[in-house]
Amino acid sequence: MFTAHRSPERPDLLAQVERMKEIALRHAGDSERGRTLAPPVVDALRSSGLLKMCAPREVGGAEIDPLTHVEIAEAAARIDTSTGWSLSINAYSAACAGAYLPDAGVERVFRDGFPVVAGALSPMGTARRVPGGYVIRGRWAFGSAIRHAAWVISVAVLAPEDGQPPAAVPGVIAFLIEREHVRIEDTWDTAGMRGTGSDHYRVDDAFVAEELTFPFPNAPAQRGGLVFSLPTLPSVMPAHVGFALGVAQRALDELLPMASRRVNLWTSASVADSPAFQMDLGRAAVKLAAARDHAFSVIGSAWDRFNAGEPLSNEDNSAIRLAGAYATDVAAEVTTFAYRAAGAGVLYASCPLQQYFRDIYGATQHIAVSDDAYQAFGRLRLGHDVSHPLFAPRPRSANRDGES
Known part of the structure; x- marks a missing residue:
């Protein structure tokens, strides 16, 4: 507990x-x-x-x-x-x-008030060092929520210095850039997650000052409490877990009144009165509750240990990643049940359930909850190394030493 x-x-x-x-x-x-x-x-x-x-x-x-x-x-x-x-x-x-x-x-x-920031934390661009900062070039996919953002955050691989051979493991930085220096491409014409505005975007040889960059993925926190010392993976996974659980819960919310109204043309009985439907509904509800409880247990117990001063282990990080993948898979299963049980009315764009069906399958494609989370956890249980840069602990910055 x-x-x-x-x-x-x-x-x-x-x-x-x-x-x-x-x-x-x-x-x-x-x-x-x-x-x-x-x-x-x-x-x-x-x-x-x-x-x-x-x-x-x-x-x-x-x-x-x-x-x-x-x-x-x-x-x-x-x-x-x-x-x-x-x-x-x-x-x-x-x-x-x-x-x-x-x-x-x-x-x-933050000088003009709290900013709206969006972007993608994948190293799809390059950063060339110049006096005072970097020249950034690249094209990034899945810039969710970018169209209403004032600033864009992205990640780029450091290019070799002039006359230097490429590094065996090149450095990576995150950077902030004002949206006016970013070219948004109208690419987000998709089956799922349509309303998120996750367009591609480009930065073409724009200068970014050193002060608008930090190492990625394990920059030390310059301000804030203990949560900012978490490795990258456990800091991003709660959003994915919560999203998946919310989608499936809404799908069941939408299903219940639809099942009560729907009449099976073969039996002339309400679908809601069918013992088979009732059994499937019970199974879906308990699967979703179990996935939620599992995620809360894994994330909550790791957060407790981290608060007690214990660094997160590879097993902690792998278990958190697995909880996200599992919650998303269960949410997709539950939403699929709701979609199929609701009947032909679900096909209409006015029915929210069809959107939730499309959107949960859009979410299953995110790299944070990909299927290899299961394989990685299995490898860990077999004694193999599953370390990853997104699991790396963050060093504490010098100006924060001694803080509680």
């Missing part, structure tokens, strides 16, 4: 998600049709304070604990998938800027 240190802001933040419900539901179709989060929902996110939830207190954030992040992502996705996904991307991206940038970089990014 875990005790899991929880954020004091948790009740207020969950209440803010509930207050956004009407706006998010009203504009869910607009987000789908526009292929990015609808402006009224963006405005509601900004005014709610939810975009600050992950950031350090020094920049106005709540620096929520991992389990609170699961719960908020779950609650938001249960209302609207596009809102839930975009919220987590924007909140986590801003948190990275607030926690890991040097002081001069934070002053620039």
Whole structure:
């Protein structure tokens, strides 16, 4: 059993998600049709304070604990998938800027108030060192929530210095760049996750000052509490777990009234009165509850040990990654059951269940919850090394030594 240190802001933040419900539901179709989060929902996110939830207190954030992040992502996705996904991307991206940038970089990014930050943390570009910073070039995929962002965060591989051979293991940096220097490509015409605006984007030889960069993936935290000393993998996984759980819960929410209204033309009986349906519903509900309990146990117990001063082991990191993959797989299974049991009415675009079906399968394609999480955990249990840069512990920066 875990005790899991929880954020004091948790009740207020969950209440803010509930207050956004009407706006998010009203504009869910607009987000789908526009292929990015609808402006009224963006405005509601900004005014709610939810975009600050992950950031350090020094920049106005709540620096929520991992389990609170699961719960908020779950609650938001249960209302609207596009809102839930975009919220987590924007909140986590801003948190990275607030926690890991040097002081001069934070002053620039946060000088006009709390920023909306988006992007992709995959090393798809190159960074060439020049006096005072880097020249960045690259093209990134899956820039979720980028169209309403003021700043974009991305990751680039360091190019060899002039006259130097390529490094065996090249360095990697994360960088922040104002969106006006980024070219967004209209590529997000997809079957699932349509409302998240996850377009490709390019940076073409733009200068980025040193102060707007930090090492990736294990930069030391420059500000904020213990949560910013977590390795990268366990810091991003709560959003994926919560999103998947919220999708499946909403699918069951939508199914129940539809099953009561639907009549089987062969038997003239309500689908809801079918013993077979009732059994399948019970199985789906308990599978989802078990996946949720498993994720909370794995993440919560690891967070407890981390709070007690224990570094996360490869087994901790692998188990957290596996919990995310498993929660997503179970959510897809439960949502598929709901979709098939709902009948032909689910085909209409006006039925939210068809969106949740498409969106959970979109989420299954994310690298963070890919199937090889199972293989990696199996390899670990067999005694093989499964270390990875995303599992690497973060060193504490010199100016934070001695802090509790």
